[in-house]
Amino acid sequence: MAWQSKYKNVKPTTPTWFILAAIASAAMLAIAHGFETFGHLAPCELCLHQREGYWAELWVSVIGYGVARWRHTLAKPLLLLVALVFLGETVMAAYHAGVEWKWWPGPARCTGGRQSTADLSASMALLLSGAKTHIVRCDEAAWRMLGVSMAGWNALVALALTVASVVAAMRVRRRR
Numbered sequence: 001m002a003w004q005s006k007y008k009n010v011k012p013t014t015p016t017w018f019i020l021a022a023i024a025s026a027a028m029l030a031i032a033h034g035f036e037t038f039g040h041l042a043p044c045e046l047c048l049h050q051r052e053g054y055w056a057e058l059w060v061s062v063i064g065y066g067v068a069r070w071r072h073t074l075a076k077p078l079l080l081l082v083a084l085v086f087l088g089e090t091v092m093a094a095y096h097a098g099v100e101w102k103w104w105p106g107p108a109r110c111t112g113g114r115q116s117t118a119d120l121s122a123s124m125a126l127l128l129s130g131a132k133t134h135i136v137r138c139d140e141a142a143w144r145m146l147g148v149s150m151a152g153w154n155a156l157v158a159l160a161l162t163v164a165s166v167v168a169a170m171r172v173r174r175r176r
Helices: 002-007 014-037 045-070 072-100 117-129 150-170
Strands: none
Touching (some): 014 150
């Protein structure tokens, strides 16, 4: 096949990884919103915090793309920043998965644990107002595939993106 020999030595450029990381972040956000909208799975507090990581990553990648095109010497530190944001997402998702498996306690606000006085007074005011509310528990997985919850899959994807970002950073070469 002629096209294979023509493109076999083509490697993604540094700005390409910024674009791919931004697309991956946007895809993960779209998947999360799809589960919420079409699957009718309301997110818990920890799920919403995980989305914040992908929003941050999206912005870091977009800004990193522009800066790397403008100043190539900053590409490596920016890619390491991308990896750091993905690592934070990995830790948050792994923490959430551990809460679901009851390996460690989660936040009291969404696991039914001990609440502070301020939380209790806010809950009492809500009850007295007659408003209906439903708290989505962080320690109950709403969906599993192959025995792994959404938080578990998110941890695996974020870990893979972290490793890919570090590899992309290590491949940055100085321009002559």
